[in-house]
Amino acid sequence: MTPRTKEQNEEIRIRRLAQIRIAAADVFLDKGLVMEIRDVAVQAGLGYGTVYHYYSNKGDLLHDLLWVCMERAGEWLDGFTSPSPSVTERLSDLSHDRRMRQVPLAEEKSLFAAGIRLLEAWADDHGLYLLYKLAADDFRPLPEARAVPLAAAFREQVLLPFAAVLGDGELVPAKPSALDLSENSAALRFAEFRLAALAGAASLPLRRGTLRADARDIAAVLFTERTMQRQI
Structure with missing residues (x-):
């Protein structure tokens, strides 16, 4: 299999971040601050480890989501x-x-x-x-x-x-x-x-x-x- 280029990896990263943020917004609207990274992973259809790779805690995820929306x-x-x-x-x-x-x-x-x-x-x-x-x-x-x-x-x-x-x-x-x-x-x-x-x-x-x-x-x-x- 041909290795992915840096551009392809960056495209995947951007797409994955957007997917996680979309899921996080829905989970937060439903659960508020009691939401967990695991909840976001389920909502996004991703593995817990995948989401944790990008965001190690829900505070950073919510903070990033809000500033992107700003x-x-x-x-x-x-x-x-x-x-x-x-x-x-x-x-x-x-x-x-x-x-x-x-x-x-x-x-x-x-x-x-x-x-x-x-x-x-x-x-x-x-x-x-x-x-x-x-x-x-x-x-x-x-x-x-x-x-x-x-x-x-x-x-x-x-x-x-x-x-x-x-x-x-x-x-x-x-x-x-x-x-x-x-x-x-x-x-x-x-x-x-x-x-x-x-x-x-x-x-x-x-x-x-x-x-x-x-x-x-x-x-x-x-x-x-x-x-x-x-x-x-």
């Missing part, structure tokens, strides 16, 4: 006013939905579309959902030495941009310079509450495997606040 944590806010074609189609469908007729088109194409993108990202990547779920608790389940840097990075990459988008709570884009985005400011707390509510609403559909199908309805409830107020 790299794309804010992507759902990219192109805030330019929803993807799939989202555009869904927004078109909403024009026939009596419940949503009062939602301004500009709002649908911004916050509502962004909410759908985030929910769909969570449906595809449970590790990304885990990051937001732990962020809602300020990463308190983790040791302080690991929780503090994660919280700071999440604040810079997600909370601050999202708070700027939310503006003063009127659900319209606003200039960051016009907002108070200091620690514990109203704008920042509003962004934290909205994301925590979204993570909570997504929990059950994610476990049922229906989050992608339910994304539009969840976003409608949490990201079209003025419409809901009119109905009430």
Whole structure:
């Protein structure tokens, strides 16, 4: 048998790490901090020794998983006013939905579309959902030495941009310079509450495997606040 090249070995390593992280996210969402490396191995369909070769303890595995997810944590806010074609189609469908007729088109194409993108990202990547779920608790389940840097990075990459988008709570884009985005400011707390509510609403559909199908309805409830107020 021809020996594998360095490139092939690296490709296998990267693929195996991704496989382990995907499994770890699912196990952690199910068991929390009581998960063990053995549980991850079973979920990934790998031998215990294989997983242990890459991660000797669950703390390092979870820490690595969260930082990898942090790299794309804010992507759902990219192109805030330019929803993807799939989202555009869904927004078109909403024009026939009596419940949503009062939602301004500009709002649908911004916050509502962004909410759908985030929910769909969570449906595809449970590790990304885990990051937001732990962020809602300020990463308190983790040791302080690991929780503090994660919280700071999440604040810079997600909370601050999202708070700027939310503006003063009127659900319209606003200039960051016009907002108070200091620690514990109203704008920042509003962004934290909205994301925590979204993570909570997504929990059950994610476990049922229906989050992608339910994304539009969840976003409608949490990201079209003025419409809901009119109905009430």
